[in-house]
Amino acid sequence: MNKLCLLSLVVGLASQSAWAQTATTPASNLSTLQxxxxxxxxxxxxxxxxxxxxQLRLISIGPEMPKPEIAKEIAAGRIGGTFNSVVLPDNRxxxxxxxxxxxxxxxxxxxxxVVHGQRTIFPISxxxxxxFDMDAITRAGRVSAIEAAADGVDMTFAPMxxxxxxxxxxxxxxxxxxxxxxxxxxxxxxTRAFQGTSTxxxxxxxxxxxxxxxxxxxxxxxxxxxxxxSPVRMQxxxxxxxxxxxxxxxxxxxxxxxSINGVPSTxxxxxxxxxxxxxxxxxxxxxxDHGAIKExxxxxxxxxxxxAAKLAIKAGVDLSMNDKAYGEELPALVKSGEVSIKxxxxxxxxxxxxxxxxxxxxNPYLRIGAAVDDPVDRNAENRLHRAEAxxxxxxxxxxxxxxxxxxxxxxxxxxxxxGPLAKSSLDMLGSWSAAGLARQxxxxxxxxxxxxxxxxxxxxxxxxxxxxxxxxxxxxxxxDDQIHIDGRPEQEMIDEAVKVAQGADVVVAVVxxxxxxxxxxxxxxxxxLPGRQRDLIKALKATGKPLVIVLMNGRPLALGExxxxxxxxxxxxxxxxxxxxxxxxxxxxxxxxxGKLPMTFPRSVGQVPAYYNxxxxxxxxxxxxSNYTSNYFEEPTSPLFPFGYGLSYTQFSVSDIVLSVNKMTxxxxxxxTVQVKNTGKVAGETVVQLYLRxxxxxxSRPVKELKNFQKIMLKPGEEKAVSxxxxxxxxxxxxxxxxxxxxxxxxxxxxxxxxxxxxxxTFTLQ
Ligand code: BGC
Numbered sequence: 001m002n003k004l005c006l007l008s009l010v011v012g013l014a015s016q017s018a019w020a021q022t023a024t025t026p027a028s029n030l031s032t033l034q035x036x037x038x039x040x041x042x043x044x045x046x047x048x049x050x051x052x053x054x055q056l057r058l059i060s061i062g063p064e065m066p067k068p069e070i071a072k073e074i075a076a077g078r079i080g081g082t083f084n085s086v087v088l089p090d091n092r093x094x095x096x097x098x099x100x101x102x103x104x105x106x107x108x109x110x111x112x113x114v115v116h117g118q119r120t121i122f123p124i125s126x127x128x129x130x131x132f133d134m135d136a137i138t139r140a141g142r143v144s145a146i147e148a149a150a151d152g153v154d155m156t157f158a159p160m161x162x163x164x165x166x167x168x169x170x171x172x173x174x175x176x177x178x179x180x181x182x183x184x185x186x187x188x189x190x191t192r193a194f195q196g197t198s199t200x201x202x203x204x205x206x207x208x209x210x211x212x213x214x215x216x217x218x219x220x221x222x223x224x225x226x227x228x229x230s231p232v233r234m235q236x237x238x239x240x241x242x243x244x245x246x247x248x249x250x251x252x253x254x255x256x257x258x259s260i261n262g263v264p265s266t267x268x269x270x271x272x273x274x275x276x277x278x279x280x281x282x283x284x285x286x287x288x289d290h291g292a293i294k295e296x297x298x299x300x301x302x303x304x305x306x307x308a309a310k311l312a313i314k315a316g317v318d319l320s321m322n323d324k325a326y327g328e329e330l331p332a333l334v335k336s337g338e339v340s341i342k343x344x345x346x347x348x349x350x351x352x353x354x355x356x357x358x359x360x361x362x363n364p365y366l367r368i369g370a371a372v373d374d375p376v377d378r379n380a381e382n383r384l385h386r387a388e389a390x391x392x393x394x395x396x397x398x399x400x401x402x403x404x405x406x407x408x409x410x411x412x413x414x415x416x417x418x419g420p421l422a423k424s425s426l427d428m429l430g431s432w433s434a435a436g437l438a439r440q441x442x443x444x445x446x447x448x449x450x451x452x453x454x455x456x457x458x459x460x461x462x463x464x465x466x467x468x469x470x471x472x473x474x475x476x477x478x479x480d481d482q483i484h485i486d487g488r489p490e491q492e493m494i495d496e497a498v499k500v501a502q503g504a505d506v507v508v509a510v511v512x513x514x515x516x517x518x519x520x521x522x523x524x525x526x527x528x529l530p531g532r533q534r535d536l537i538k539a540l541k542a543t544g545k546p547l548v549i550v551l552m553n554g555r556p557l558a559l560g561e562x563x564x565x566x567x568x569x570x571x572x573x574x575x576x577x578x579x580x581x582x583x584x585x586x587x588x589x590x591x592x593x594x595g596k597l598p599m600t601f602p603r604s605v606g607q608v609p610a611y612y613n614x615x616x617x618x619x620x621x622x623x624x625x626s627n628y629t630s631n632y633f634e635e636p637t638s639p640l641f642p643f644g645y646g647l648s649y650t651q652f653s654v655s656d657i658v659l660s661v662n663k664m665t666x667x668x669x670x671x672x673t674v675q676v677k678n679t680g681k682v683a684g685e686t687v688v689q690l691y692l693r694x695x696x697x698x699x700s701r702p703v704k705e706l707k708n709f710q711k712i713m714l715k716p717g718e719e720k721a722v723s724x725x726x727x728x729x730x731x732x733x734x735x736x737x738x739x740x741x742x743x744x745x746x747x748x749x750x751x752x753x754x755x756x757x758x759x760x761x762t763f764t765l766q
Contacts, residue, residue, distance in 0.1 A: 039361065040352045044345065047104055049334060052348045055080035055106065056326045058287060058319045061090070070094065074108060075101035078327065080319065080351055083111035083157070086118075086435050088374045091152035092365070099364045107364030109355055113432050114156035114194075114205065115174060116140065118147035120385045120577050121429050121436035124518075124554055125160060127396035127573035129176035129598035130646070132687040132711055134189045136392045141193025143385045144434075145205045150383070151435065152368040154358045155206040157254055157287075159190035161241035162211055165609035167599065168221025170522030173431055173554025173574070175216055177598030178611045179643060180237050181706045184244035191248040199251050200359030202366050208252025208287060209245035213271055214238045215256040221608065222523045227258045232699065234260075235734045237613075243280055251284040251357050255317055257292050264299045266292045267308075272316035285354040287319040288312060294323045305329055313339055318347040379437060386578055393575040393582030398595035399647040400559075401569035406546050408589025408649060409506060411455040416504035417445050418497045418540065419511045420466040420533065421552045426482060430554060430574025431519040440577060444510045444550060447580020451588050459504055463497030463540075464490055466514045467531035476516045483514050490532040494539050506546045508587065509537060511562075515574055518554020527558040527605045534561060541565040550583065556601040556610075560640060571597070592649045594685035594711070596754065601641035606632065612643040612755040613702040620703075638756070644689050644706070645754035650680030650716065654688070657751050657761045665766050666728045666742070673723040674751050674759065678714035685713045686753055690724045693748040695762075698735045704750055704758075724751075731765055 044052070054077040059065065061084045065073075073079050074097040085091055091110050098108045116122045122140040123130075131137065141159075148156060160174040161183050176183040187209065196204035217238060218225035229238065242253070253276060256265040265271055266288055276282045293312045294305065302308035309329035312320065320326045333339040359366045375383060399407070409415065421427050425441040442450070449458055465485050467473060473483050486493060501507045511533045516522060528534060538561075540547055549566040551557065552574055563569060570593075575582050585591035602610040621631040621638075631637040655675040664670045676688055688711075691704035708724045726749075731742035744765050752758030 036353065036356050040349055040356065043104065043106070043352060044348060047348070049331060049341070049344070051077040051104060052344055053326055053330045054078040055348050055351045056318060056320055058083060058111070058321045060290075060322045061085040067093070071097040074098050077102045077104065077106075079108065081109040081111060085110060086112060086148075086151040086153060087378065088152045088368055089371065092368045092371065095364050095368055106352070107355055107360040109154040109358055109360055110152055111155040111157060111208070112148060112153045112434060113158065114144050114148045114153065114434050115158045115160060115432040116144070116430065117389070117436055117576060118144050118151060118153070118434045119379070119383055119436060120147060120389045121433050121441065122389055122392050122576045123396040124173045124430035124574045125176050126173050126554060126598060127575060128392070129182060129186055130398050130571075130573065130595035131392065131395040132182070132596050132709060133395050134185065136395045137186055137189050138193045139388050140392050141190045142196065143388050145194045145196060146203045147383065147385070148205050148434070149203045149367045151378070153205055154360065154367055155208055155252060155354075156194055157208050157210055158194070159187055159207060159245060160210050161187040161245060162214070162216030163238050163241060164216030164599070165611040166221035167527055167556040167602065167608055167610070168524050168605065169216065169218060170223060170517065170519050170524070170555070171216070172556075172599065173518035178600060179598065179613065179706050180240050181708075182598060183241040187241040187244040188248035191245045191250045195249060195251070199357045200362070202359070206251035206354065206358050207245065208254050209242055209250045210254035211256035211289060212242050212253050212276070213256055213265060214260055215258050218258055223521050224257050227260050229261065231738055232734050232736065235738060239275070246276070246280050246282050251354055253282065253284065253286050255286055255288050255292065257289045257295065259299055264296055264301060266317055267296050267301055267311035267315045269315045277316070283353075284357070285318045285350040286316060288317045288321045290321050291323045293317065293320050293325040306333065309333060310339055313343055313347060318350045379440070381440070384440065384577065389576055390578035390582050390585070393578050394585045394591045394593075396573060396575060396595055397583065397586045397593050398571040398597055399568075399586070399593040400571055400641055400645075401563060401566055402647055402649070403567045406548060406567040407570075407587060409548070409587050411452045411588055413505035414457045414459060414503060415448065415452070416501045416507045416545070417448055417458050417460050417510065418463045418500060418507060419509045419536070420462050420464055421512055422460065422462070422510035427515045427552060428574060428579040429576060430515050436577060442578055442580035444552075444580050444583055447582070447584040448508065448587065450581060451584035451590070459500050461497040461500040462486055462493055463509070463536040464493050464532040466533070469531065472530075476514070476522065480516065482516050494532065494536050497536060498539050498543060501540050501543045501545050504545060506548065507540050507543070508548045508550060509540055510550045510552060511537065512551045512553035512557070515554070518574075525605070527556065527602065527608070529557065529562065537562055537565055548587065550587075556599045558602055558604050558640070560603050563640060571595070589649060592682055592684040593646070594648060594687070596644050596646040596687050597641055598643070600639045600643045603635050603640045607637070607639065610639055613705045615700045616703050642754050642756040644687070645756070648680075648684040648686060650678050650682045650684040652684075652686050652714070652753060653677045653679050654752060654759055657749060657759050659749070659761060659763055661763070663764045663766055669725050669727050670763055671723050671725045672749055672751060672761075673721055675719050676712065676714065676722050677719040678716055681716050683713065683715045685711055687711050688722045689752055689755065691750040691752075691755065691758060692726075692730065693750070694731065694733065694743065695746040695748060697733070697743050697745065701733060704748075704755060706755070728765070
């Protein structure tokens, strides 16, 4: 052991034991709710008002505040937690300041945006959702938690479960898509995966589900914009995913930046108290989004900082993220009686409760550990989980088109790998890539090269820049200089790519968006491939070579042209650390793709909002009788690719549906069964999807709604019976008086391998 290690060991152990001697440590047998409450009440009795307010402050680690000042603030009891630090010695030093030097020795907690991985990056959330595979999603969440906990992280601001039907919104990439049932299932699964057996476990992190609420419904897909929504739609479609996380035990909730019907979420008593705490019984901590309390002034509901702080604390925002609102304004507000001490105490109790639930009172160094155990290199290769990342990534890939069995490719001849994203490992990480590193990430090109070895020759040309819109580049690069432009004329780049393609047997074009185009504050007015990439595709098509288009993007794109030009079209989203290898597995047939779209792909941006579970209207669109019906006249009204769609290298047939009964009472169950057969030549997985429609109800119900699905694996020629059981619960919806109940009458029951192509039958609820 070298001198430095010895020193850190001594310091680490000293910190831990000194804290243990001085703090009011709860014994491990006091883990009951009663013990927790007693401990917190007792602690709060010893706290001054300023110390209480200090606990409500969550600050970002960054250039805004230098480390020594942070330590001073913590020791003075003016910070309750931080986010954005994943460096163990830094977190240890901050924890030391809290538990060794602050008066009450209350531990800090450390949070981070662990959205789809920590060091090992998994596919973006939209990609994870495409797997329709809860085991894969559990693996991604568990690995993320294990790695984040090993970096001293106690809480993640995830899962992000905002339903969105508008692909213009850049944050579509962070969520799990448009469907309430699918997103709710993933929300619960991810929450459980992050939190493991207990939020107090050293390899678990607490989940703070976000963004509560309805952030994905911002008008026009423009980030931070207004949300205006009927109560029925909220309850029916948008709120359930947050509730699923709460029901699964999420310890935290992050409050959204948007207003809802005029009332910002951050000042929304109805949302944070009536819905969240009273209706849903949430017992954890709420945290504002970045700077959101101050933004109440811009929202036009607070005249100044003081009023903003008052509104937020009264509405039920416990932690204030990265603004000084509470610290600066609450003392005077309490003094004047405008905010009661009880209101402050309620928030403090939740923050301390969360720290208890994260196991930090029992051991503030639970996840930080002792210095002696710190990895020598925090980016060490052996801290990654590459096998898990590759497995999950290949399950997230969606095959959209495969004419003439263009795919799988053979590992032979010359393969042209073209496109502005082909060699980008940074973009492969996707947005919110936590502590993931581009240099540890496999680009598409490298993945293909790894797969072919010396069996085939790869040739490369960028072909175009990801965009040539200089203003867009300047905007996107403001936060982080990520888009690097090849200074040559675009036509010269296209010509070069054409030449490369002409000399090859097949062309793989890796096109789409840079990762910062599908991010926070990255809304688009168009959904086509940006820049000159469309011209590149046209030019490649003109070579007559088989053309495989691989898409990297974080939202549905309008791909009408590319769909015509491509022989094969592959949606790969942003696949993460092992992206290139996973992609190669699919392109060469070492893995048979099974992903399904979690969001509708429109033909044009004008179709947005596009979602499969719309209402029928009084004049529904009919393919051969479309005049004076609800449609667009320039192109078909149907989407290009529907929700739930995705191909395989094999084919499947689905039989007619057999029901156990045709009439059910409220006490009955009804079972629907289909035979699914692999009619192709290779083994493959598919997702069998069950949809329902209430034919005539007290309000208009969607044309179909996903109610369940099963992912099954079939060998060639194999047939399996797939059964779904429904109860009255599955037939319930919110009626115009917001009563959640099932209504007697006829239901259509549909089963298929995507939302558009389904078998159909009916039954009656008596
Ligand atoms: C985002 C949140 C995120 C927070 C902290 C905000 O800008 O809206 O989703 O958790 O920053 O990084």
